[in-house]
Amino acid sequence: MVITIDGPAGSGKSTTARLLADRLGYLYLDTGAMYRAVALAVLRAGVRPTEEEVAPLLQRLRLVVRHEADGMHVLLDGEDVTPAIRTSEVGALASEISRLAPVRQKLVAVQREAARRALQAGGGVVLEGRDTGTVVFPGADLKVFMVAEPQERARRRREELRRRGEERTLDEVLAEIEQRDRQDRERALAPLRKAPDAFELDTTGLTIEQQVDLILAEVRERQRRAAV
Template identity: 55%
Template sequence: MDGPAGAGKSTVAKRLAEELGYLYLDTGAMYRAVALAAQRAGVSPEKEEDLCLLAEKAAIELVPGKDGVRVFLNGEDVSEAIRTPEIDRLSSLVAKVAGVRRILVDKQRALGARGGVVAEGRDMGSVVFPEADVKFFLTASPEVRARRRFEELKKRGLDPDFPKVLAEIIERDRQDQERPIAPLVVPPGAIIIDTSNLEVEEVLRLVLAKVKEKLA
């Protein structure tokens, strides 16, 4: 399941995995974890060799819990620490580094090889799992996605500025679409769903119906 930031893919992918009894593979969280490790170590995204060493050594675990999948970095629960605007920005820069992508793609494919996986990210159907049984591309207008992000930040007790959030969404889109390695694209054969005017339950019903149809 691919798509830009704020399209709803994380929420839908989690729910879909629950419905199917599959593993939810949040690949974006893996890039965020590397970005957090780099931030803590004082490693700049421009230092590719150092970043690759961090990514190689990082023990990243996705552990199902009562409130969804928890993300662990070297044994520490960093589920909240990786969801900040600064890590948003850094993870997009980290994702541009070819060596880091190769390392994380290998880790993602190893998890996917077990089968029964709902993988979510920005290059799942195009690069990581091009032979996936079913591919989805979720999208929504930048304004709708910014509003969702704005509300999410408010729920965390932050005081976001909507114009700034919108500008960050637009900039993230530009970075994701223009990066030379695995840019954000609609994968061949993907089912495109515009979630701008749909509730989560409506999107989930659409996705579930398509999955059951494809796997029947």
């Protein structure tokens, strides 16, 4: 079974998708982490976020996703960059480079291949990001679109940054989230949008466990109907 979970920053999709995959015994793919990894490579190389300058970088870039006991890790040229990709600077640049066709072509291919291997092995996959249900797997068995009030998303993001030692005001984080929303929704290539057949889940006021339980109930219902 292929399950996609999309939504804006701070909607809770990353933690929910990871826990849902654990509950189901499925492969978990954080597609946003892959874009962040490419953004980190762009920052380190000192190139501009344009197709002309990023395309040559992509050709020599070795991006590997590895799953360990503590979750999904992203490796750049053999280096585990999982903690390094979670800064605000990398996140902002990830939004920019995600609009570039060469970046999307490379990463969508990697995502589809990882999911294909999981399905061939007799398992399932939970992908989360911003276009997994509209572009990466438009034929997914279940598509979830998670939303939450901007203030709540900013609060969650601020707490996440604080745990990583990055102090920001709530207003600063809210402004960044609103800017990221505009960039994601207005980009010409694979914009953030809800698939027509997606199950929408408003996570404002919900705990992570409640979010997982609600999606899991939808999964079980889809499986029940498919078995009839």
